[in-house]
Amino acid sequence: MKTLRNLILTAGMLALAGTTTACTAFTSFSEVEALNDAQPVGSPFTQSLAGEYRDFANSELKDMFDYPDALHFARKGLAASSGEVVLPEPVVDWNLSDDHIRELSAARGRLIVAYDLGGREVAPELAARTQVKFDCWIEGQEENWHDAGGEQACKDDFLRNIAELEGMLQAPPAAEPEIIDDGAFDVDPSAPMAAENAMYLVFFNWDSSELGSGALNVLDAVSDEVAKNPPQTINVVGHTDTSGPHKYNERLAFKRANNVKDALVARGVDTSLVSVNAMGETELLVETPDNIREPANRRVNISFN
Numbered sequence: 001m002k003t004l005r006n007l008i009l010t011a012g013m014l015a016l017a018g019t020t021t022a023c024t025a026f027t028s029f030s031e032v033e034a035l036n037d038a039q040p041v042g043s044p045f046t047q048s049l050a051g052e053y054r055d056f057a058n059s060e061l062k063d064m065f066d067y068p069d070a071l072h073f074a075r076k077g078l079a080a081s082s083g084e085v086v087l088p089e090p091v092v093d094w095n096l097s098d099d100h101i102r103e104l105s106a107a108r109g110r111l112i113v114a115y116d117l118g119g120r121e122v123a124p125e126l127a128a129r130t131q132v133k134f135d136c137w138i139e140g141q142e143e144n145w146h147d148a149g150g151e152q153a154c155k156d157d158f159l160r161n162i163a164e165l166e167g168m169l170q171a172p173p174a175a176e177p178e179i180i181d182d183g184a185f186d187v188d189p190s191a192p193m194a195a196e197n198a199m200y201l202v203f204f205n206w207d208s209s210e211l212g213s214g215a216l217n218v219l220d221a222v223s224d225e226v227a228k229n230p231p232q233t234i235n236v237v238g239h240t241d242t243s244g245p246h247k248y249n250e251r252l253a254f255k256r257a258n259n260v261k262d263a264l265v266a267r268g269v270d271t272s273l274v275s276v277n278a279m280g281e282t283e284l285l286v287e288t289p290d291n292i293r294e295p296a297n298r299r300v301n302i303s304f305n
Helices: 002-016 020-028 030-037 044-062 067-081 098-116 124-143 151-168 213-228 246-266
Strands: 199-203 234-239 274-280 299-304
Touching: 030 044, 030 067, 044 067, 044 124, 067 124, 098 124, 098 151, 124 151, 199 213, 213 246, 213 299, 234 246, 246 274, 246 299
Parallel strands: 234 274
Antiparallel strands: 199 299, 234 299
16 A cells, blocks of 8 residues: 555656655645644544544654655545544555454454444544554554554554453443243253354455455354254355445355355365355445445355254
8 A cells, every 4th residue: 555655656756856846745745734724523433533643644744754654644534524434444455464464354353343332432532542553553564663663562552452442342241130930931041052143254355255264264163063063054145345346246245155155065064054145245244335445344144044
């Protein structure tokens, strides 16, 4: 991501070299200035997010002299200041190693789950700070910073913040239900979870139907559960995010679902038990506008009947 933005900026500067306009273009950065002057509106979360992105963009510009990323994060801050719910950076948009992709994808997943549990509403300032620390981490990771003020500091801050946010979202203990001894409910609370209540998620990289190591681990767990408690039906449903044409996403979702089925069969699951379906981009785990790359939506759901 940074490489592309640097190329664009460099090309623009070369085209304007030797002119007064060139100097102005290089030092103006109207997006950062506009964010500094903005009066955020919207929810407490979007207002806090705008402030966090403002501080980050100014640091990138004035301390790190990282002009492309200063503009990028200033634009995210401007969107937040207008009341838009801006998502954390998609991992696939950055030039990262496979190990870093796995680590950052897992971290982003934790943040999205916290949002789904109401993190933006319960602790808007903490949630906003956590998101920008994630963006700082992924930006620094691409640059492969190793100093204490770079990627590692942002990573440490993110991990501390997400743990605090998750702790605030833990559900309180449920009140003891009134016991009605009329024989209507004959359930042993110590018994294993019923098969029909189980749900497994297999995630995919953008525009891919290949099963990564994390996906294979999930399928190992599914095949083990099926061997111990055979269900009547195994429902395998493919999904995509909203990037790309609808028809293409329908085909991609089917391909993901069929690859999951093939992998289960290879692990000893009876093929006659597996029912394959695909929803494309019609049932999102994380609601996004069209043409948005959202890792949580690129998945296959596995459930039992």
